Amino acid sequence: MSLRHVEVGGTAPYRITIGRGLLRDGNLLAQSLRGRHVLVVSDANVAPLYAQAVVDALRAARPDLRIATHVMPAGEREKTLSRFGEAVDALAALGATRDACVYALGGGVVGDLAGFAAACWMRGIDCVQLPTTLLAMVDSSVGGKTAIDLPQGKNLVGAFHPPVAVVADTDALRTLPARELRAGLAEVVKYGAIVDASFLDWLAARADALLGGDGDALVDAIARSCVHKAAIVERDPFERGERALLNFGHTFGHAIETAQDYGTLNHGESVAVGMVLAARLSSALGLATDTDAMILQALLQRFGLPTALPTGLDPDVLLAHMRLDKKAQASGLRFVLWEGLGRARVVADVPGDAVRDILGST
Structure with a gap:
């Protein structure tokens, strides 16, 4: 199966790469990195499956990186202000500079929350979306909508913050319920x-x-x-x-x-x-x-x-x-x-x- 690429144009262009085994391709994952600080944000379902592979691939491609992993509980109910605050705290603990990058590894909840943290940290740092669900691959990872929920409604607090890349590894769908x-x-x-x-x-x-x-x-x-x-x-x-x-x-x-x-x-x-x-x-x-x-x-x-x-x-x-x-x-x-x-x-x-x-x- 060959790689497929979809280009998203406009004022902040980026590439969507679709194919197998991409979460282990360090050169591809590191392609958009500008600095040395990386925060991989995932959830309790996805992190045990793929987080270490992503970290290892990034380190192999860029041994100079400082990488931290932040794992949040899984589920839409966790897309809250308090969980957003924890992701921002993780960026602070990392000492993330303005050329840092957040990698959103998971489904739509992780993509939305991690993307919003990237949009807000120092008024906006890079984000790479690594969707692991079909829904996130075809929708939430593309287009730069980031948000969290309030009790009054869904996605009421957020920002438009396009990713610098989207990498959709279809092997992840094999573990999808x-x-x-x-x-x-x-x-x-x-x-x-x-x-x-x-x-x-x-x-x-x-x-x-x-x-x-x-x-x-x-x-x-x-x-x-x-x-x-x-x-x-x-x-x-x-x-x-x-x-x-x-x-x-x-x-x-x-x-x-x-x-x-x-x-x-x-x-x-x-x-x-x-x-x-x-x-x-x-x-x-x-x-x-x-x-x-x-x-x-x-x-x-x-x-x-x-x-x-x-x-x-x-x-x-x-x-x-x-x-x-x-x-x-x-x-x-x-x-x-x-x-x-x-x-x-x-x-x-x-x-x-x-x-x-x-x-x-x-």
């Missing part, structure tokens, strides 16, 4: 839903291979997803327009995650439900047909993903979370909806009653 692989496929499906209907057909034809962990199929899916995200991020790095399309399903999904205190559905599963709800809302508002919503729902179900709200969630509580969502505006609720497969759009001032009807009918 099946549920987490399916969660990542939700974000892969999203790219087809918003900009590339033909990608949905490609995914449907390769569902068995992807679910079975076929290396070539996964590399192709990751690369194709990253190409779509890179193109959008390059055109709209600070989410002032087109980049909002990447949030298809996320307004519903983040509300679900917050309302259940990150305890039932994980992020990818919540987004899968959110995409179906967004498609149904689009139909209710006369923007799209029910047929396209059913095609999307069937594909998500084919990947073993949930497509209905968990029982017991109060529609009014979900609506309250949506009103605090970053995509909301003072004038009212704002959603990424669609006009059918591959044709997403941002719709402002969506009536709360229409949203409540969708929430109450699942």
Whole structure:
């Protein structure tokens, strides 16, 4: 299997490298280093598997490095101000200078929190994203969004801070639980839903291979997803327009995650439900047909993903979370909806009653 590269352009360009065995490639990992201080941030699930290999590879390539490892507890509930403070304390203990680099080794939680620590330390140091989940490889590691959660909502405190490199080692997916692989496929499906209907057909034809962990199929899916995200991020790095399309399903999904205190559905599963709800809302508002919503729902179900709200969630509580969502505006609720497969759009001032009807009918 050969390496795949995706270039992210714009004012802060960087390369996404996708392939096997990359976490042991010290020359690749050290390629973007400017200084001698390195902090590897990981979590309690991932660090035992890969942290030492990354440290050893970096030391082999650059014996002069001062490297520290910071391991945080695993899980979305740990993406907090206090855990962020611990990562910053680790940078202070290392004596990290302005040319230091943070390596974010893990899934989306680690990537978001470590990236935010890098954004804040001395007003911004380098960060290399080393995603170890499919979801992080195709979404959170690309584009420079970093953040932590508050009790009031997800990703409310953060910064745009593009990485200097993304290295996606697909060997890490071999240790990924099946549920987490399916969660990542939700974000892969999203790219087809918003900009590339033909990608949905490609995914449907390769569902068995992807679910079975076929290396070539996964590399192709990751690369194709990253190409779509890179193109959008390059055109709209600070989410002032087109980049909002990447949030298809996320307004519903983040509300679900917050309302259940990150305890039932994980992020990818919540987004899968959110995409179906967004498609149904689009139909209710006369923007799209029910047929396209059913095609999307069937594909998500084919990947073993949930497509209905968990029982017991109060529609009014979900609506309250949506009103605090970053995509909301003072004038009212704002959603990424669609006009059918591959044709997403941002719709402002969506009536709360229409949203409540969708929430109450699942």
